[in-house]
Amino acid sequence: MAEKKLTLLLDFHSGLPIYTQIVNQIQSQLANGILKPGDQLPTVRALASELRVNFNTVARAYRILDEARIISTQQGRGTYITEIPPPEVTEKLRRESLSELTGRFIGEAFRLGFSEREVSQMVRDSLKSWKEAKNVKDEE
Numbered sequence: 001m002a003e004k005k006l007t008l009l010l011d012f013h014s015g016l017p018i019y020t021q022i023v024n025q026i027q028s029q030l031a032n033g034i035l036k037p038g039d040q041l042p043t044v045r046a047l048a049s050e051l052r053v054n055f056n057t058v059a060r061a062y063r064i065l066d067e068a069r070i071i072s073t074q075q076g077r078g079t080y081i082t083e084i085p086p087p088e089v090t091e092k093l094r095r096e097s098l099s100e101l102t103g104r105f106i107g108e109a110f111r112l113g114f115s116e117r118e119v120s121q122m123v124r125d126s127l128k129s130w131k132e133a134k135n136v137k138d139e140e
Contacts, residue, residue, distance in 0.1 A: 006035075006042055010051060015104045018053055022061035024097055027070065027090070030081060041071060041079045068093055 008025050010018055029035040041062075042050065048058040062079060065071040068089045073079045109119045 006047065008047075008051060010053070015108065016101060018051075018057050019061040019064070020097060020100060022047075022051075022058065023064050023093065026061075026065060027093060030070065035081050037081050037083045039081045041081065043078065064093075 006026075006029075008022060010021050012018070014021070026035065026041075041047070044058045044062055045055060048055045051058070062071060062073065066073055069082055069086075070089075071079050072082045106119060109122075114122075
């Protein structure tokens with residue numbers, strides 16, 4: 001199978017590590033059917049060059065995906081999307097991503113001087129606004 005053109009959009013200002021963004025986007029593209037089992041991904045070097053990131057950043061993302069059995073790297077052949085991983089593996093990766101994102105958010109909020117109460121209230125308010133906006137969109 002030919003190498004799949006992988007389109008990743010990285011946000012270097014998000015606070016979310018680049019390797020995590022790569023992992024999340026590959027997982028998302030697999031879940032949405034953009035990537036399919038058997039698709040070949042770019043080499044670590046080629047993807048690092050295309051994204052203009054350090055080789056080790058892409059290697060770390062691929063290692064995480066490999067450990068989760070989402071991809072398989074075969075020496076001399078390339079890196080391929082494997083069969084859909086078991087739900088518990090996908091759920092573990094989702095929770096790790098959420099934990100990292102939440103920790104970064106809380107750390108930044110405290111660094112800016114917000115109290116635990118203020119952070120909790122902001123999260124509640126934001127969730128409420130998000131749900132209301134989602135409900136309006138679903139009704140359209």
